[in-house]
Amino acid sequence: xxxxxxxxxxxxxxxxxxxxxxxxxxxxKRRRPLIWTGWGLLYATAAFLALIVVGELFxxxxxxxxxxxxxxxxxxxxxLGVLAVRAPRTALTVLALLAVLPVGLxxxxxxxxxxxxxxxxxxxxxxxxxxxxxxxxVGLTAGKAPREAGWVLLLVAGVPIVLRVLxxxxxxxxxxxxxxLSMPAATAxxxxxxxxxxxxxxxxxxxxPDRSQRRLEPGSx
Numbered sequence: 001x002x003x004x005x006x007x008x009x010x011x012x013x014x015x016x017x018x019x020x021x022x023x024x025x026x027x028x029k030r031r032r033p034l035i036w037t038g039w040g041l042l043y044a045t046a047a048f049l050a051l052i053v054v055g056e057l058f059x060x061x062x063x064x065x066x067x068x069x070x071x072x073x074x075x076x077x078x079x080l081g082v083l084a085v086r087a088p089r090t091a092l093t094v095l096a097l098l099a100v101l102p103v104g105l106x107x108x109x110x111x112x113x114x115x116x117x118x119x120x121x122x123x124x125x126x127x128x129x130x131x132x133x134x135x136x137x138v139g140l141t142a143g144k145a146p147r148e149a150g151w152v153l154l155l156v157a158g159v160p161i162v163l164r165v166l167x168x169x170x171x172x173x174x175x176x177x178x179x180x181l182s183m184p185a186a187t188a189x190x191x192x193x194x195x196x197x198x199x200x201x202x203x204x205x206x207x208x209p210d211r212s213q214r215r216l217e218p219g220s221x
Contacts, residue, residue, distance in 0.1 A: 007180030014041050014187035022194050031195035035142060038191035042139045042153075045184040046132045053129060073133065080137040088141035092148045095134050099156045102130040106160035110167035117174065128181055131157050135185040147196035153189025157182045 021037035058066040084091040105127040109116035120126065134156045142149040164179045 007176045010045075010180040010183050014184045015190075017041065018187050018191045018194070021191060025195065025198050029198060031146065031198035031200055034191045034195035034198070035146060038142060038188035038195070039139055041184040041191070042135055042188040045181070046136050049128060049132055049181065053125065057124075073129070077133055077136070080133075081140060084137050084140040088144050089148065091137065092141055092145060092152050095138055096152050096155060098134055099152065099159075102127050102134070102156060103159050103163075105130070106163045110163045125178070127160065128178060131160065131182055131185055135188070139188065142192045142195075146192040150189045150191070150193030150196065153185055153192065157185035158189060161186055 017037055018034070018041075021033040024033040025031055054066075054070065057069060060066075061069060080091065080094070083094065105116065109120075109127075135153055138149050138152050138156065161179045161182050164175050
C-alpha cells in the first residue's frame with residue numbers, strides 16, 4: 001500500500017495547484033500564476049527524478065562509466081536548451097517530432113508489456129528520462145509561447161498516460177508509478193494552455209524626463 005502513496009500525491013497535488021493558479025490568474029487577469037505553477041511542477045519533478053536516476057547510474061556503473069553514459073544526455077539537453085532560448089518556435093517543432101520517442105515506448109509497452117518491461121528493467125527508466133528531458137526544454141519556451149508549449153507537453157507526457165490508462169497491461173505498480181510521475185509534466189502543459197488565455201504582464205513604459213524639474217545650467221536661457 002505504501003508504494004501507492006507517492007503516485008496518489010502526484011495525481012492529486014499538481015491538478016490542485018494548477019486549479020489554484022487558474023483562479024489567481026483569472027482574478028488578476030494575468031498569466032503569471034499559471035506560468036510559474038507550470039514551471040514549478042515541471043522543474044521540481046525533473047530535479048527529483050534527476051537525483052534518483054543519476055545517483056543510481058553512478059552507483060551501478062561507477063563514476064567514470066556513469067559520466068560516459070550521462071554525457072550524451074547532457075550535451076543533447078544543452079543543445080536543445082540553446083535552441084529553445086534562441087528560437088523557441090523552431091525548438092517546439094523539433095520537440096514535437098522527438099515526442100515520437102516516449103510515445104513509441106509507451107505504445108510498445110501497451111501492446112507488448114513483457115518485452116518492453118524486460119528491456120526497461122535491463123536499461124533503466126528510459127521513457128521517463130525522455131519525457132522529462134523533452135519537457136524541461138519545452139518549459140523554456142513557455143514564457144514566450146505558452147499555447148504551443150502546452151500542446152507539446154501534452155503530447156510528450158499526456159499521450160503516454162492515456163495509453164497506460166486505455167491499455168492497462170503489465171505490472172500494475174509499474175504502470176501506476178510511471179503514469180503518476182508523468183502527471184506533473186502533463187499538468188504543467190495544462191497550466192501553460194490555460195495561461196495562453198490570459199494577457200502577459202504589461203511592460204511599464206519608460207517615463208520621459210520632466211523638463212520642468214530640470215535645473216538650469218549656467219549660461220542657459
